[in-house]
Amino acid sequence: MEADGLNVFYGDFHAVHDVNLQFGKNEITAMIGPSGCGKSTVLRCLNRMNDLVAGARVEGSVLYHGQNIYEKKVDPIAVRTHIGMVFQKPNPFPKSIYDNIAYGPRVTGMKVDSMDDLVEEALRGAALWDEVKDKLKQSAYGLSGGQQQRLCIARTIATKPDVILMDEPCSALDPIATSKIEDLMMQLRDEYTIIVVTHNMQQAARVSDRTAFFTAKPDETTGNRTGLLVEFDRTKQLFSNPFDKRTEDYISGRFG
Numbered sequence: 612m613e614a615d616g617l618n619v620f621y622g623d624f625h626a627v628h629d630v631n632l633q634f635g636k637n638e639i640t641a642m643i644g645p646s647g648c649g650k651s652t653v654l655r656c657l658n659r660m661n662d663l664v665a666g667a668r669v670e671g672s673v674l675y676h677g678q679n680i681y682e683k684k685v686d687p688i689a690v691r692t693h694i695g696m697v698f699q700k701p702n703p704f705p706k707s708i709y710d711n712i713a714y715g716p717r718v719t720g721m722k723v724d725s726m727d728d729l730v731e732e733a734l735r736g737a738a739l740w741d742e743v744k745d746k747l748k749q750s751a752y753g754l755s756g757g758q759q760q761r762l763c764i765a766r767t768i769a770t771k772p773d774v775i776l777m778d779e780p781c782s783a784l785d786p787i788a789t790s791k792i793e794d795l796m797m798q799l800r801d802e803y804t805i806i807v808v809t810h811n812m813q814q815a816a817r818v819s820d821r822t823a824f825f826t827a828k829p830d831e832t833t834g835n836r837t838g839l840l841v842e843f844d845r846t847k848q849l850f851s852n853p854f855d856k857r858t859e860d861y862i863s864g865r866f867g
């Protein structure tokens with residue numbers, strides 16, 4: 612999957628300038644950078660989630676298996692079943708644990724031999740099965756925040772995507788729940804391509820294979836800050852020997 616010449620506007624505001632990124636299959640790519648540099652905006656372009664944001668306009672292309680997902684003939688809902696998203700705040704549906712998982716396969720008309728098996732497989736895949744197998748009919752709201760986030764990951768993988776986008780998936784969680792999600796991400800990498808926005812540089816360094824560092828450049832006349840990609844490299848390389856001074860300043864805490 613890759614982003615080519617991605618520019619994003621909110622009305623007249625140029626939020627992201629000319630981003631080019633290639634995402635490795637079965638790798639975790641982290642997107643880091645100071646607040647407002649456009650990380651979430653870029654992430655939302657990768658499964659056409661920005662289509663749902665009033666006033667947002669995307670230029671450039673996102674190639675998924677060689678196909679530009681922004682071509683007219685492409686159905687954005689189909690895109691989102693292949694490229695799923697997990698949000699910052701766990702957002703289970705007001706339904707049972709079971710129905711949270713079954714919902715996606717049902718509404719997308721997925722052919723399923725046994726829904727029970729699919730629910731179990733998704734919950735096992737999200738390392739949640741043992742904790743919930745005896746209360747599948749209970750409300751998802753009864754779970755802890757960390758469990759709810761793993762439920763949201765299970766809900767995402769139930770529709771069998773091959774890319775999972777994660778927008779600061781641990782920022783609402785305590786360190787123990789965070790560590791569980793990080794372990795889970797590393798397990799999921801065997802089967803999925805993961806792209807994660809994080810504010811937590813240690814998290815990017817711990818879990819990701821590659822890191823993209825973004826910053827925001829103020830326009831000299833308007834003062835508007837447009838996000839741009841500064842550096843994209845193997846995570847070890849970017850954190851140990853960054854190419855760009857702006858990356859070095861950010862990762863060493865001198866900026867942002």
Ligand SMILES: Nc1ncnc2c1ncn2[C@@H]1O[C@H](COP(=O)(O)OP(=O)(O)OP(=O)(O)O)[C@@H](O)[C@H]1O
Pocket residue numbers: 621626644645646647648649650651652653664836838
């Ligand atoms: N729906 C929107 N309407 C208008 N402007 C927006 C919208 N969403 C984001 N922006 C603006 O686009 C720019 C990039 O925002 P974005 O949320 O992508 O950055 P970010 O790097 O993810 O920030 P943070 O780390 O604080 O979440 C910011 O200036 C933001 O105010």
